[in-house]
Amino acid sequence: MTAFNEMLLASFTTPMHVDTNPVSMLWLLPLLVSFVVVYKATKVYKIRPYPFIRESAVLFGSILAFIIVIALVLYGVTWIMTDQLPALLNKSAF
Amino acid sequence: MAQSWKDNHALYLVTIGLLAWLMPGAGHIMLNDRRRAAVIGVTIILTFLVGLYLGSIGVIDPVGAKPWYVAQIMNSPVVFLLGRLSATGSFPVYGRPNEIGQIYTSTAGLLNLLCIVNAIHMAHMRVTERTDD
Numbered sequence: 028m029t030a031f032n033e034m035l036l037a038s039f040t041t042p043m044h045v046d047t048n049p050v051s052m053l054w055l056l057p058l059l060v061s062f063v064v065v066y067k068a069t070k071v072y073k074i075r076p077y078p079f080i081r082e083s084a085v086l087f088g089s090i091l092a093f094i095i096v097i098a099l100v101l102y103g104v105t106w107i108m109t110d111q112l113p114a115l116l117n118k119s120a121f
Numbered sequence: 122m123a124q125s126w127k128d129n130h131a132l133y134l135v136t137i138g139l140l141a142w143l144m145p146g147a148g149h150i151m152l153n154d155r156r157r158a159a160v161i162g163v164t165i166i167l168t169f170l171v172g173l174y175l176g177s178i179g180v181i182d183p184v185g186a187k188p189w190y191v192a193q194i195m196n197s198p199v200v201f202l203l204g205r206l207s208a209t210g211s212f213p214v215y216g217r218p219n220e221i222g223q224i225y226t227s228t229a230g231l232l233n234l235l236c237i238v239n240a241i242h243m244a245h246m247r248v249t250e251r252t253d254d
Contacts, residue, residue, distance in 0.1 A: 042177045042218040054175075054221050058228055061168040065232040068160045069239040079160075 055094070063087045130248055137244045141237040143197060148240030152247070161236050169196050169229040176222020178203050179212035189223045195230035195237075 045051050067083045068074065141148025146162025149155075172180060183190045183204040194200045206212075214222065 039173050040177050040212055042179065042214040042222070043175050045175065045217040045221060047217050051217055051221070057171065058168065058225060061164050062228065062232065064164045065161055065236065068157050068164070069235055074156045074160060 056091075059087060059090060059094075063090065130245075133248065134241050134244055138237050138241045141240040142195070142233070145197065145233045145236060148237060149243075152240065152243055154243070165196070165229050165233050165236070168232070169226055172222045172225025172227075172229060173203075175225065176214050176218045176220075177212050178207050179214035180219055180222035180226055181207050184208055186223065189227050192227035192230040193223075195234040196226070197233075200226075200230070 045054070063083050063086045067079060067086060071079060071082065137148045137151055140151055144162070145165035146158035146160075149158035149161060180186075181190065181193055181200055181203045190200075190204060194204070
């Protein structure tokens with residue numbers, strides 16, 4: 028077996044190093060592209076390059092915008108629950 | 122006159138579904154929709170391979186992660202062979218690479234399921250349109 032084949036096989040038998048930090052969330056972007064492309068491929072009547080790319084880009088942007096909005100809302104809820112609410116509950120109402 | 126095998130409606134649809142499962146996009150190739158087949162095939166195979174590259178073939182775990190495995194096997198019967206290989210426990214994977222690898226490979230499988238259903242639906246519509254004419 029050639030060195031290239033061995034390297035190729037080894038890359039599929041050893042996991043990559045992925046940090047557990049917020050940047051690792053960017054791995055959702057290629058998955059979103061794949062989702063959008065396959066979904067659009069099953070929906071359009073005929074695949075023509077320019078309209079297909081345009082429609083896929085619009086769907087990609089819409090889903091990404093929605094994900095960002097949801098992330099901000101969840102971040103806000105977490106901020107209220109962990110930072111603001113404990114301080115309010117410790118304060119006396121009188 | 123001998124009937125074309127396409128005239129056996131159920132058999133035709135099952136064949137299209139099986140081909141689409143054997144190889145992503147193959148169902149659409151049978152329907153002469155080569156451009157759609159290429160888009161589907163390349164995207165699904167690439168997504169699956171990215172998942173395997175990230176987490177290794179250990180992300181296909183028919184013992185410890187059955188629900189993920191059910192989604193992964195929708196990619197192709199090849200997943201079954203990879204599952205047997207990883208069931209030996211020689212490819213351990215934990216943490217974030219495992220999570221992301223499982224998500225990628227399972228999503229690829231579910232997308233292929235969508236394409237299988239789409240190919241069967243298209244085949245059905247073509248046969249019924251031809252029968253109506």
